[in-house]
Amino acid sequence: MSASAAGLTPAEELVRVAWQTGDTAVLGPAGDAAAGARWGADRTVRARVLRALVVEAAAGELRPAELRLRGARVSGELDLGAVELPFALVLEGVYAEAPLRVSAAQVVSIGLLGCHIVVAGGFAIDASHVTTRGNLDLTATRVIGGEVELSGAQIGGNLVLDAAHVSNPGGRATVNAGQTTVGQYVQCREGFRSEGRMRLSGAQITGDLDFSGAVLDNPAGPALYAALIHVGADLFVHGGTRVQGSFSLPGARVSGIAVFGEATLGRLPDPMADGAQEASEYGLDIEGLTVEQNLSFSRRFTLVGPVLAAGAQVTGTCRFEGTVHPIPLCPGEEESARLPQTALDLRGLRADTLVLTPRHEIGGVVDVARATVRVLEDLRAVWPRHLRLRDFRYEAIDDHAAGADVPARLDWLARDTDGYAPQPYEQLALAYRAAGRADDARAVAVAGQIRRRGVLGPWSRVWNYAQQWTVGYGYRPWLAGIWIAAFLAVGTAVFAWQYPENLVPANPDEARPAFNPLLYATDWLIPVIDFRHGKYWVPRGIAQVWAFISVAVGWVLGTAVVAALTGLVKKE
Template identity: 25%
Template sequence: MEITGDEIRRRMIEHESLGPGGLKLVGATITGQLDLSDVVAKKPLVLHDCTTESPVVLSRAQFSLLDLRGLVAPAIEARGLAVDHHLRLSGARLSGAESIDALHMRIGGSVYLDDGFHATGSVTLSGSRVAGVLACQGGRFEGGLNLVDLHVGDAIFLSHGCEVSGGAHSAVRMRGTHVDGQLIFRRGRFTSPGVALDLRHMSVGKELFLPFECVDGQVQLEGLTYEGLPRDATVDDWLTALPTRTPYYATQPWTQLAAAHAAAGHERDVRRIRVAQQRDLRRRGRLSRWGRVWHLIRGVTVGHGYRPGLALVWLAGVLAVSVGVVLTSGAVRCSVVEQIGYALNVATPLVKVDAARCTVDVTSGAGQLVLASTWLLQVLAWAFATLFVAGFTGLVRRNA
């Protein structure tokens, strides 16, 4: 069956003469260009498995339902398209460099780019509003998927066989997008030599399903917020991905992850996340040379305040060194037990043991070495004790 694009336009303009089912064509070849721009037809338009050699133009058109399942065409231009119910493009095959240009659509139902949908060029739905779901399961997008500033009322499914590659900026670009429900990448495949997923400043109202093994490329996560714990990736997966799969250091993804685990009561994981964040800051953050040195000292001594017990380990090491210096010097005159007490006295803050009978031969080089080293060890011991108290107090305050 052949039908001209002009004939379809005429019928939709005269939509009042159509029945409740609107216009339905199956397997038709559309000759000439199908240009339905600015057509207002509150009836369904159904073009199942139809073929056209020219781009389909739907800009600023209005339909109650638009069903283009199995469409074969170079491209679809649908800027400002309004559909009361669903927009269906399941199984469509589009071959143009800009396969879909659909900025600022208003869809009252859901958008289906699934079930064998294939676009060799870019697909752009940026700035659109979709009341239901955006379903891309089983869809193949070779020129990137642009979903910037999109608003979806239910969920976005880039999952279960969805494959996205190419794209000028990233394979999937969702900067500033808001989804009231879930964002699901489970069993999808997203590939780019640069950024595969751009999720910057995106808001997910419910769970995020993001297994990092489905991403072949970098992931931009700065400003991404979600409810609850992220799914399909363990804490270890996130601790590996954030410092190695993101293009630069950003505080917010670490803070979001820590807050999610804190809300779930996973305090051990929160400390692991915070310590890993500090390591990433030292490695990739904008720190001065001395700032980087001080950051390293804090990390080694108290785990940046999240592992104050490390300071006690260092304090124990200082005491052991003090005992070793005193016992091996030969310059301290008293019994072995009293020498150990003397070493603890000179190095341990606040705690004192009886070693009154010990004397140091300060006239010898060994005695002078003992005095100098114990002074230094005492300073270190006080420093580690103070770091422990400060770190422990800060940890208690954060957990209060």
């Protein structure tokens, strides 16, 4: 229909005249859209008339910079899908009970400011595949019962959701901006509220993604799911952000910093759930996240549930100073029946520096298995009771800042819930050795061998004891010299005492040297040395017993020394 045709209501005629003169069409104040259901005909515009007025303005010779409508109630579904508008379209304080559609449209910019849209399911705002040169701004708009659909949109400026409120509870979608491209920032600040599931998967954002002060509420599952999102600048989750549900960014890439500051994330278990609930339903999922600068969790960050950061890559520092609470028990569940849950999953993390100084002791398992960092900084006072350390690699560890000494670090290694493995001990010894702490490195290596004893069989355990007592597992080979000297001293005394009664000539008719008890003891004790005394006298009685003891001890000491010298006992 032609917008100039007869049949327009006074309100619609007011809009037509205002837009023809480039003015804002004002049907009422912008701040009372929540009461729009009670507005009368003086503030009501039919959606089909509004569409005709917009299309007519786009086709006219005098194209305005923007079309702005304030304080109106839109009756019916406003469909501007696939239209090309060479101006900005701004609806301010508008009330609607049907969807607003601009899907596949090309617009300079779109503003839905302080609007109130109530639907009974489906899309409330459909801007899928829309293209704008400027912003798509939904500041302070409230959507009830439907979804804001932005998938595939190409937004040249900012996507602004500041103070917006989208309520679509029951686990349904609130804002779907999957595969959306944003030329500048995505702003979900200043009380932005999502009641349902917000989705940003695959979005490409040139600037910041900012959730400062946002509230994301979805007890039925993910509050935010943003797999493979690319943030070209910084990610901010602070300023009092509250998330009830999981906050998931698996495989995301952040080109700047990622800051989790003053924020509370996670959700309580569903008391009506049938059976155990998966830990992945809660907490923060940043598995495979890449941060090209620093990733930080401040002391004002609180999470109920795990931080899942397996495979994350941080070019700078990964710093965790926040608080992680275990998922509360479900009704009827006993604490003693629950295995330690993973609270901080850093498996396979790659970072320059890892700082683990949480505000309180983390009540669960901290898993750094297969992680690789250059420097580890932690704090003994808040070490977790449960760790997983296998194949955790670091070049340096700051014990001074941690308030830890070697015995404390050995206790730290003993907290590994997977039990003994040699690599964590070897890694700590290697870091100490690189720092010039050779004595501490040896102490750790010896402690590792002692703990290894618990996983050995009976005979291997005996050999382990022999290595410890004789050569200190190759780190104290001088112990063998002490044992040899002691047995030589005792042997010399025994043989001197037993000669000649229990040391009789092997061949009485053969010439032999004068008996020397020291040389005789040496021949029996050290198998690789032969002073040719042992063959001239045959021991009997006590002398024979001591000779057999000397042979056994000699072979044990000799084998241990050879193993130590050839590196079979220890690893450098």
